[in-house]
Amino acid sequence: xxxxxxxxxxxxxxxxxxxxxxxxxxxxxxxxxxxxxxxxxxxxxxxxxxxxxxxxxxxxxxxxxxxxxxxxxxxxxxxxxxxxxx
Amino acid sequence: xxxxxxxxxxxxxxxxxxxxxxxxxxxxxxxxxxxxxxxxxxxxxxxxxxxxxxxxxxxxxxxxxxxxxxxxxxxxxxxxxxxxxxxxxxxxxxxxxxxxxxxxxxxxxxxxxxxxxxxxxxxxxxxxxxxxxxxxxxxxxxxxxxxxxxxxxxxxxxxxxxxxxxxxxxxxxxxxxxxxxxxxxxxxxxxxxxxxxxxxxxxxxxxxxxxxxxxxxxxxxxxxxxxxxxxxxxxxxxxxxxxxxxxxxxxxxxxxxxxxxxxxxxxxxxxxxxxxxxxxxxxxxxxxxxxxxxxxxxxxxxxxxxxxxxxxxxxxxxxxxxxxxxxxxx
Numbered sequence: 001x002x003x004x005x006x007x008x009x010x011x012x013x014x015x016x017x018x019x020x021x022x023x024x025x026x027x028x029x030x031x032x033x034x035x036x037x038x039x040x041x042x043x044x045x046x047x048x049x050x051x052x053x054x055x056x057x058x059x060x061x062x063x064x065x066x067x068x069x070x071x072x073x074x075x076x077x078x079x080x081x082x083x084x085x086x
Numbered sequence: 087x088x089x090x091x092x093x094x095x096x097x098x099x100x101x102x103x104x105x106x107x108x109x110x111x112x113x114x115x116x117x118x119x120x121x122x123x124x125x126x127x128x129x130x131x132x133x134x135x136x137x138x139x140x141x142x143x144x145x146x147x148x149x150x151x152x153x154x155x156x157x158x159x160x161x162x163x164x165x166x167x168x169x170x171x172x173x174x175x176x177x178x179x180x181x182x183x184x185x186x187x188x189x190x191x192x193x194x195x196x197x198x199x200x201x202x203x204x205x206x207x208x209x210x211x212x213x214x215x216x217x218x219x220x221x222x223x224x225x226x227x228x229x230x231x232x233x234x235x236x237x238x239x240x241x242x243x244x245x246x247x248x249x250x251x252x253x254x255x256x257x258x259x260x261x262x263x264x265x266x267x268x269x270x271x272x273x274x275x276x277x278x279x280x281x282x283x284x285x286x287x288x289x290x291x292x293x294x295x296x297x298x299x300x301x302x303x304x305x306x307x308x309x310x311x312x313x314x315x316x317x318x319x320x321x322x323x324x325x326x327x328x329x330x331x332x333x334x335x336x337x338x339x340x341x342x343x344x345x346x347x348x349x350x351x352x353x354x355x356x357x358x359x360x361x362x363x364x365x366x367x368x369x370x371x372x373x374x375x376x377x378x379x380x381x382x383x384x385x386x387x388x389x390x391x392x393x394x395x396x397x398x399x400x401x402x403x404x405x406x407x408x409x410x411x412x413x414x415x416x
Contacts, residue, residue, distance in 0.1 A: 002328040002355050002357065002358045002362075003328070004362075004373065004374060004375060005332050005336070006332065006335075006336075006364065006371055006372050006373035006374075007372070007373070007374060008292070008372045008374060009205075009372075011202075011205060011206045014092075014206060017202055017203055017206065021203075035165060035166040035169045035170070036169075037149070037160075037162070037165045037201050037203070037204075038201070038202045038203065039151055039158075039160075039200045039201050039202055040202060041151060041152060041158055041200065043152055043155055043157060043158055043369070052152075054151040054152065054158075056149060056151065056162065056165070058162060058165065058166050064147075064149050064162050066151070073202065
Protein backbone atom coordinates (compact mmCIF):
# COMPACT_ATOMS: atom_id res chain seq x y z
CA UNK A 1 0.00 0.00 0.00
CA UNK A 2 1.40 3.39 -0.96
CA UNK A 3 1.66 6.30 1.44
CA UNK A 4 -1.34 8.58 1.81
CA UNK A 5 -0.45 12.27 1.89
CA UNK A 6 -4.14 13.17 1.58
CA UNK A 7 -5.36 11.23 4.63
CA UNK A 8 -8.43 12.87 6.18
CA UNK A 9 -7.52 15.00 9.15
CA UNK A 10 -8.25 13.10 12.33
CA UNK A 11 -10.98 14.56 14.46
CA UNK A 12 -9.56 16.98 16.99
CA UNK A 13 -9.19 15.73 20.51
CA UNK A 14 -12.21 17.02 22.43
CA UNK A 15 -10.08 17.66 25.50
CA UNK A 16 -7.63 19.86 23.58
CA UNK A 17 -10.45 21.76 21.95
CA UNK A 18 -12.21 22.32 25.26
CA UNK A 19 -8.94 23.43 26.84
CA UNK A 20 -8.26 26.01 24.13
CA UNK A 21 -11.83 27.26 24.31
CA UNK A 22 -11.65 27.53 28.11
CA UNK A 23 -8.35 29.45 27.91
CA UNK A 24 -9.83 31.78 25.30
CA UNK A 25 -12.89 32.39 27.49
CA UNK A 26 -10.72 33.10 30.49
CA UNK A 27 -8.20 35.40 28.73
CA UNK A 28 -10.86 37.39 26.84
CA UNK A 29 -13.40 37.23 29.71
CA UNK A 30 -16.14 35.68 27.59
CA UNK A 31 -19.41 34.28 28.88
CA UNK A 32 -21.27 31.23 27.56
CA UNK A 33 -23.24 33.38 25.13
CA UNK A 34 -20.10 33.85 23.06
CA UNK A 35 -19.37 31.03 20.62
CA UNK A 36 -15.77 30.15 19.89
CA UNK A 37 -14.62 28.54 16.68
CA UNK A 38 -11.29 26.72 16.57
CA UNK A 39 -9.85 25.50 13.27
CA UNK A 40 -6.45 24.13 12.46
CA UNK A 41 -5.85 25.16 8.90
CA UNK A 42 -3.38 23.62 6.49
CA UNK A 43 -4.24 25.72 3.49
CA UNK A 44 -3.02 24.86 -0.01
CA UNK A 45 -3.18 28.48 -1.13
CA UNK A 46 0.31 29.82 -1.86
CA UNK A 47 -0.46 33.03 0.07
CA UNK A 48 -1.50 31.20 3.24
CA UNK A 49 0.85 29.92 5.96
CA UNK A 50 1.53 26.16 5.93
CA UNK A 51 -0.27 25.53 9.17
CA UNK A 52 -1.98 27.70 11.73
CA UNK A 53 -4.78 27.54 14.23
CA UNK A 54 -7.49 30.14 13.81
CA UNK A 55 -9.69 31.00 16.78
CA UNK A 56 -12.87 32.93 16.05
CA UNK A 57 -14.48 34.79 18.94
CA UNK A 58 -18.14 35.12 18.01
CA UNK A 59 -19.80 37.68 20.26
CA UNK A 60 -23.56 38.01 19.61
CA UNK A 61 -24.31 40.78 17.16
CA UNK A 62 -20.64 41.61 16.60
CA UNK A 63 -18.12 40.88 13.90
CA UNK A 64 -16.05 37.78 14.54
CA UNK A 65 -12.72 38.57 16.24
CA UNK A 66 -9.96 36.39 14.83
CA UNK A 67 -6.96 35.17 16.83
CA UNK A 68 -4.22 33.45 14.81
CA UNK A 69 -1.67 31.12 16.35
CA UNK A 70 1.03 29.87 14.00
CA UNK A 71 1.10 26.45 15.63
CA UNK A 72 -0.66 23.12 15.41
CA UNK A 73 -3.72 22.94 17.63
CA UNK A 74 -2.05 20.34 19.85
CA UNK A 75 1.00 22.54 20.41
CA UNK A 76 -0.83 25.66 21.62
CA UNK A 77 -0.11 26.71 25.18
CA UNK A 78 -2.04 29.02 27.48
CA UNK A 79 0.87 31.46 27.32
CA UNK A 80 0.64 31.63 23.49
CA UNK A 81 -2.92 32.89 23.74
CA UNK A 82 -2.11 35.15 26.67
CA UNK A 83 0.76 36.74 24.73
CA UNK A 84 -1.39 37.37 21.65
CA UNK A 85 -4.10 38.98 23.77
CA UNK A 86 -1.70 41.30 25.62
CA UNK B 87 -9.81 6.14 8.25
CA UNK B 88 -9.84 7.82 11.67
CA UNK B 89 -11.48 5.86 14.42
CA UNK B 90 -14.83 7.25 15.52
CA UNK B 91 -14.77 8.96 18.90
CA UNK B 92 -18.33 9.96 19.68
CA UNK B 93 -21.36 9.49 17.44
CA UNK B 94 -21.61 12.39 15.02
CA UNK B 95 -24.90 14.10 14.31
CA UNK B 96 -25.76 13.90 10.61
CA UNK B 97 -26.41 17.13 8.75
CA UNK B 98 -28.36 17.42 5.51
CA UNK B 99 -28.10 20.63 3.48
CA UNK B 100 -31.20 21.49 1.46
CA UNK B 101 -30.64 23.96 -1.29
CA UNK B 102 -32.44 25.14 -4.41
CA UNK B 103 -34.08 28.13 -5.98
CA UNK B 104 -37.08 29.93 -4.54
CA UNK B 105 -40.22 28.03 -5.52
CA UNK B 106 -38.45 24.79 -6.41
CA UNK B 107 -40.05 22.93 -3.50
CA UNK B 108 -37.49 23.03 -0.68
CA UNK B 109 -40.07 23.91 1.95
CA UNK B 110 -42.41 21.19 0.68
CA UNK B 111 -39.62 18.65 1.09
CA UNK B 112 -38.67 20.05 4.47
CA UNK B 113 -42.23 19.84 5.72
CA UNK B 114 -42.46 16.24 4.51
CA UNK B 115 -39.26 15.33 6.33
CA UNK B 116 -40.56 16.94 9.50
CA UNK B 117 -44.10 15.58 9.37
CA UNK B 118 -43.70 11.99 8.17
CA UNK B 119 -43.69 9.24 10.77
CA UNK B 120 -40.09 8.04 10.67
CA UNK B 121 -39.35 8.25 14.37
CA UNK B 122 -36.59 10.84 13.97
CA UNK B 123 -36.50 14.39 15.31
CA UNK B 124 -34.72 17.09 13.37
CA UNK B 125 -33.29 20.43 14.35
CA UNK B 126 -33.81 22.79 11.44
CA UNK B 127 -31.67 25.77 10.49
CA UNK B 128 -33.47 27.99 8.00
CA UNK B 129 -33.36 31.44 6.51
CA UNK B 130 -36.27 33.67 7.45
CA UNK B 131 -38.36 30.99 9.13
CA UNK B 132 -41.10 33.47 9.81
CA UNK B 133 -41.99 33.44 6.13
CA UNK B 134 -42.65 29.74 5.79
CA UNK B 135 -44.99 27.51 7.69
CA UNK B 136 -42.74 24.95 9.30
CA UNK B 137 -44.07 23.04 12.24
CA UNK B 138 -41.08 22.22 14.37
CA UNK B 139 -40.08 23.12 17.91
CA UNK B 140 -36.36 23.15 17.21
CA UNK B 141 -36.00 25.67 14.45
CA UNK B 142 -33.24 28.28 14.28
CA UNK B 143 -32.85 31.25 12.00
CA UNK B 144 -29.58 31.58 10.08
CA UNK B 145 -28.23 34.90 8.85
CA UNK B 146 -25.63 33.79 6.29
CA UNK B 147 -22.67 35.24 8.15
CA UNK B 148 -19.60 34.47 6.05
CA UNK B 149 -16.45 33.91 8.13
CA UNK B 150 -13.18 34.27 6.23
CA UNK B 151 -10.70 32.49 8.47
CA UNK B 152 -7.78 33.26 6.25
CA UNK B 153 -7.88 36.63 4.48
CA UNK B 154 -10.33 35.74 1.77
CA UNK B 155 -8.83 32.34 0.91
CA UNK B 156 -11.88 30.54 -0.47
CA UNK B 157 -11.23 27.15 1.14
CA UNK B 158 -10.92 28.76 4.57
CA UNK B 159 -14.25 30.57 4.22
CA UNK B 160 -17.01 29.07 6.31
CA UNK B 161 -20.39 30.11 7.69
CA UNK B 162 -20.02 31.79 11.08
CA UNK B 163 -23.75 31.63 11.76
CA UNK B 164 -23.73 27.85 11.37
CA UNK B 165 -20.83 27.49 13.80
CA UNK B 166 -22.69 29.63 16.35
CA UNK B 167 -25.96 27.74 15.87
CA UNK B 168 -24.42 24.27 15.90
CA UNK B 169 -22.49 25.04 19.07
CA UNK B 170 -25.73 26.13 20.67
CA UNK B 171 -27.71 23.15 19.32
CA UNK B 172 -25.13 20.68 20.54
CA UNK B 173 -25.85 21.71 24.12
CA UNK B 174 -29.32 20.25 23.48
CA UNK B 175 -28.29 17.28 21.36
CA UNK B 176 -30.50 14.90 23.33
CA UNK B 177 -33.52 16.66 21.80
CA UNK B 178 -32.90 15.74 18.15
CA UNK B 179 -31.36 13.02 15.98
CA UNK B 180 -30.11 15.01 13.01
CA UNK B 181 -29.87 18.52 11.59
CA UNK B 182 -31.28 19.97 8.38
CA UNK B 183 -29.95 23.23 6.98
CA UNK B 184 -32.13 25.00 4.46
CA UNK B 185 -30.27 27.63 2.46
CA UNK B 186 -31.66 30.39 0.30
CA UNK B 187 -31.63 30.11 -3.46
CA UNK B 188 -28.85 32.68 -3.59
CA UNK B 189 -26.56 31.12 -0.96
CA UNK B 190 -23.13 29.89 -2.00
CA UNK B 191 -23.03 26.20 -1.00
CA UNK B 192 -19.22 26.13 -0.61
CA UNK B 193 -18.89 27.92 2.77
CA UNK B 194 -21.79 25.82 4.08
CA UNK B 195 -20.06 22.56 3.09
CA UNK B 196 -16.63 23.76 4.22
CA UNK B 197 -17.92 24.57 7.71
CA UNK B 198 -18.17 20.82 8.29
CA UNK B 199 -14.55 20.19 7.35
CA UNK B 200 -12.79 23.26 8.75
CA UNK B 201 -14.20 24.13 12.19
CA UNK B 202 -12.83 21.54 14.60
CA UNK B 203 -15.78 21.31 16.95
CA UNK B 204 -18.34 21.16 14.15
CA UNK B 205 -16.20 18.48 12.48
CA UNK B 206 -15.96 16.54 15.70
CA UNK B 207 -19.64 16.60 16.59
CA UNK B 208 -21.38 16.56 13.23
CA UNK B 209 -21.02 14.99 9.81
CA UNK B 210 -22.19 16.39 6.51
CA UNK B 211 -24.47 13.67 5.16
CA UNK B 212 -25.43 15.10 1.78
CA UNK B 213 -26.19 18.25 -0.16
CA UNK B 214 -29.69 17.92 -1.58
CA UNK B 215 -30.63 20.36 -4.35
CA UNK B 216 -34.29 20.74 -5.24
CA UNK B 217 -34.94 22.03 -8.76
CA UNK B 218 -38.10 22.95 -10.64
CA UNK B 219 -38.25 20.86 -13.84
CA UNK B 220 -40.25 23.55 -15.63
CA UNK B 221 -38.05 26.52 -14.80
CA UNK B 222 -34.59 25.07 -14.27
CA UNK B 223 -33.25 25.67 -17.77
CA UNK B 224 -34.13 29.37 -17.62
CA UNK B 225 -32.60 29.67 -14.15
CA UNK B 226 -29.40 27.98 -15.29
CA UNK B 227 -29.11 30.44 -18.20
CA UNK B 228 -29.59 33.44 -15.95
CA UNK B 229 -27.94 32.68 -12.62
CA UNK B 230 -24.61 31.17 -11.69
CA UNK B 231 -26.03 30.32 -8.26
CA UNK B 232 -28.39 27.80 -9.87
CA UNK B 233 -25.44 26.17 -11.64
CA UNK B 234 -23.37 26.07 -8.46
CA UNK B 235 -26.16 24.55 -6.41
CA UNK B 236 -26.33 21.74 -8.94
CA UNK B 237 -22.55 21.42 -9.01
CA UNK B 238 -22.40 20.85 -5.26
CA UNK B 239 -25.34 18.44 -5.12
CA UNK B 240 -25.09 14.84 -4.07
CA UNK B 241 -28.79 14.37 -4.71
CA UNK B 242 -30.89 16.39 -7.13
CA UNK B 243 -34.65 16.31 -6.59
CA UNK B 244 -36.02 17.02 -10.06
CA UNK B 245 -39.33 18.32 -8.79
CA UNK B 246 -42.55 19.27 -10.61
CA UNK B 247 -41.83 16.56 -13.15
CA UNK B 248 -45.54 16.43 -13.90
CA UNK B 249 -45.45 19.94 -15.36
CA UNK B 250 -43.21 19.03 -18.30
CA UNK B 251 -43.35 16.48 -21.11
CA UNK B 252 -41.14 13.35 -21.02
CA UNK B 253 -38.93 14.88 -23.73
CA UNK B 254 -38.53 18.12 -21.76
CA UNK B 255 -37.71 16.11 -18.67
CA UNK B 256 -35.00 14.26 -20.58
CA UNK B 257 -33.52 17.57 -21.75
CA UNK B 258 -33.51 18.97 -18.22
CA UNK B 259 -31.91 15.81 -16.87
CA UNK B 260 -29.25 15.96 -19.58
CA UNK B 261 -28.40 19.53 -18.62
CA UNK B 262 -28.13 18.55 -14.95
CA UNK B 263 -25.88 15.63 -15.90
CA UNK B 264 -23.64 17.94 -17.91
CA UNK B 265 -23.05 20.10 -14.83
CA UNK B 266 -22.93 17.26 -12.33
CA UNK B 267 -22.50 13.71 -13.62
CA UNK B 268 -22.08 12.17 -10.17
CA UNK B 269 -25.24 13.38 -8.42
CA UNK B 270 -28.15 11.01 -7.98
CA UNK B 271 -31.22 12.45 -9.72
CA UNK B 272 -34.66 11.67 -8.28
CA UNK B 273 -37.70 12.78 -10.26
CA UNK B 274 -40.62 13.91 -8.15
CA UNK B 275 -43.99 15.58 -8.05
CA UNK B 276 -44.51 17.75 -4.97
CA UNK B 277 -41.23 16.32 -3.65
CA UNK B 278 -42.81 12.88 -3.22
CA UNK B 279 -39.45 11.12 -3.25
CA UNK B 280 -38.99 8.40 -0.59
CA UNK B 281 -37.18 9.99 2.32
CA UNK B 282 -34.74 7.10 2.62
CA UNK B 283 -33.40 8.28 -0.75
CA UNK B 284 -32.69 11.72 0.68
CA UNK B 285 -31.59 11.25 4.28
CA UNK B 286 -28.76 9.08 5.66
CA UNK B 287 -26.90 9.05 2.36
CA UNK B 288 -23.33 9.32 3.68
CA UNK B 289 -22.43 11.08 0.46
CA UNK B 290 -19.24 12.67 1.80
CA UNK B 291 -17.90 9.37 3.07
CA UNK B 292 -14.81 8.45 1.08
CA UNK B 293 -16.06 4.88 1.03
CA UNK B 294 -18.96 6.00 -1.15
CA UNK B 295 -17.16 8.28 -3.54
CA UNK B 296 -18.21 7.75 -7.12
CA UNK B 297 -20.73 4.99 -6.62
CA UNK B 298 -21.64 5.42 -10.23
CA UNK B 299 -20.98 3.38 -13.30
CA UNK B 300 -18.20 4.85 -15.43
CA UNK B 301 -20.17 4.07 -18.61
CA UNK B 302 -22.94 6.30 -17.36
CA UNK B 303 -20.52 9.17 -16.84
CA UNK B 304 -19.12 8.69 -20.32
CA UNK B 305 -22.56 9.31 -21.79
CA UNK B 306 -22.44 12.93 -20.69
CA UNK B 307 -21.37 14.71 -23.83
CA UNK B 308 -23.80 17.52 -24.38
CA UNK B 309 -22.39 20.66 -25.93
CA UNK B 310 -25.59 22.55 -26.63
CA UNK B 311 -25.20 24.97 -23.74
CA UNK B 312 -22.35 27.10 -22.59
CA UNK B 313 -22.65 26.78 -18.82
CA UNK B 314 -19.84 28.38 -16.82
CA UNK B 315 -20.10 25.47 -14.42
CA UNK B 316 -19.49 22.21 -16.16
CA UNK B 317 -17.81 18.87 -15.65
CA UNK B 318 -15.49 16.42 -17.28
CA UNK B 319 -14.13 13.03 -16.40
CA UNK B 320 -10.69 11.61 -17.06
CA UNK B 321 -9.86 7.93 -17.19
CA UNK B 322 -6.77 5.82 -17.50
CA UNK B 323 -6.40 2.08 -17.87
CA UNK B 324 -2.73 2.43 -17.00
CA UNK B 325 -2.08 2.58 -13.25
CA UNK B 326 -0.92 5.94 -11.94
CA UNK B 327 2.44 6.50 -10.31
CA UNK B 328 1.84 7.72 -6.73
CA UNK B 329 5.07 9.73 -6.88
CA UNK B 330 3.56 11.72 -9.75
CA UNK B 331 -0.12 11.59 -8.88
CA UNK B 332 -0.07 13.04 -5.36
CA UNK B 333 2.03 16.13 -6.19
CA UNK B 334 -0.05 16.67 -9.34
CA UNK B 335 -3.48 16.51 -7.65
CA UNK B 336 -2.28 18.81 -4.86
CA UNK B 337 -1.02 21.22 -7.48
CA UNK B 338 -4.42 21.09 -9.25
CA UNK B 339 -6.14 21.90 -5.94
CA UNK B 340 -3.69 24.73 -5.31
CA UNK B 341 -3.88 26.33 -8.75
CA UNK B 342 -7.47 25.63 -9.78
CA UNK B 343 -9.14 25.09 -6.37
CA UNK B 344 -11.02 28.40 -6.51
CA UNK B 345 -12.85 27.20 -9.60
CA UNK B 346 -12.94 23.51 -8.72
CA UNK B 347 -16.27 23.18 -6.95
CA UNK B 348 -16.15 19.43 -6.40
CA UNK B 349 -13.95 16.60 -7.51
CA UNK B 350 -14.30 12.85 -6.98
CA UNK B 351 -12.16 10.00 -8.16
CA UNK B 352 -11.16 6.39 -7.85
CA UNK B 353 -7.52 5.80 -8.63
CA UNK B 354 -5.51 2.66 -9.38
CA UNK B 355 -2.03 3.30 -8.06
CA UNK B 356 0.96 1.37 -9.34
CA UNK B 357 2.01 -1.32 -6.89
CA UNK B 358 -1.10 -0.91 -4.75
CA UNK B 359 -3.83 -3.56 -4.57
CA UNK B 360 -6.34 -1.15 -3.00
CA UNK B 361 -8.60 1.30 -4.76
CA UNK B 362 -7.59 4.82 -3.76
CA UNK B 363 -10.53 7.22 -3.44
CA UNK B 364 -10.26 10.96 -3.48
CA UNK B 365 -12.60 13.93 -3.19
CA UNK B 366 -12.39 17.70 -2.93
CA UNK B 367 -14.52 20.74 -2.21
CA UNK B 368 -12.52 23.61 -3.70
CA UNK B 369 -9.01 23.21 -2.21
CA UNK B 370 -10.09 20.93 0.62
CA UNK B 371 -8.71 17.67 -0.59
CA UNK B 372 -8.83 14.25 1.05
CA UNK B 373 -8.23 10.71 -0.03
CA UNK B 374 -7.88 7.25 1.38
CA UNK B 375 -7.26 3.64 0.52
CA UNK B 376 -10.56 1.84 0.09
CA UNK B 377 -11.20 -1.83 -0.53
CA UNK B 378 -8.95 -4.07 -2.61
CA UNK B 379 -9.58 -4.26 -6.36
CA UNK B 380 -11.60 -7.37 -7.18
CA UNK B 381 -9.96 -10.02 -9.34
CA UNK B 382 -12.46 -9.53 -12.19
CA UNK B 383 -12.55 -5.74 -11.92
CA UNK B 384 -10.79 -3.51 -14.44
CA UNK B 385 -8.26 -1.35 -12.62
CA UNK B 386 -9.55 1.82 -14.20
CA UNK B 387 -8.64 5.21 -12.71
CA UNK B 388 -11.39 7.75 -13.16
CA UNK B 389 -11.71 11.23 -11.81
CA UNK B 390 -14.55 13.72 -12.24
CA UNK B 391 -14.02 17.47 -12.03
CA UNK B 392 -16.94 19.86 -11.56
CA UNK B 393 -16.04 23.51 -11.77
CA UNK B 394 -16.17 26.94 -13.33
CA UNK B 395 -14.29 27.16 -16.61
CA UNK B 396 -11.68 24.61 -15.54
CA UNK B 397 -8.86 24.25 -18.10
CA UNK B 398 -9.59 20.71 -19.19
CA UNK B 399 -6.59 20.39 -21.55
CA UNK B 400 -4.08 21.39 -18.86
CA UNK B 401 -5.64 19.12 -16.24
CA UNK B 402 -5.94 16.21 -18.69
CA UNK B 403 -2.33 16.63 -19.79
CA UNK B 404 -1.17 16.52 -16.15
CA UNK B 405 -3.35 13.49 -15.41
CA UNK B 406 -1.97 11.57 -18.38
CA UNK B 407 1.58 12.35 -17.26
CA UNK B 408 0.82 10.63 -13.95
CA UNK B 409 0.57 7.25 -15.68
CA UNK B 410 3.21 4.89 -14.43
CA UNK B 411 3.95 3.63 -17.93
CA UNK B 412 3.20 6.38 -20.39
CA UNK B 413 2.21 4.88 -23.72
CA UNK B 414 4.33 5.86 -26.67
CA UNK B 415 2.63 8.36 -28.95
CA UNK B 416 2.31 7.05 -32.50
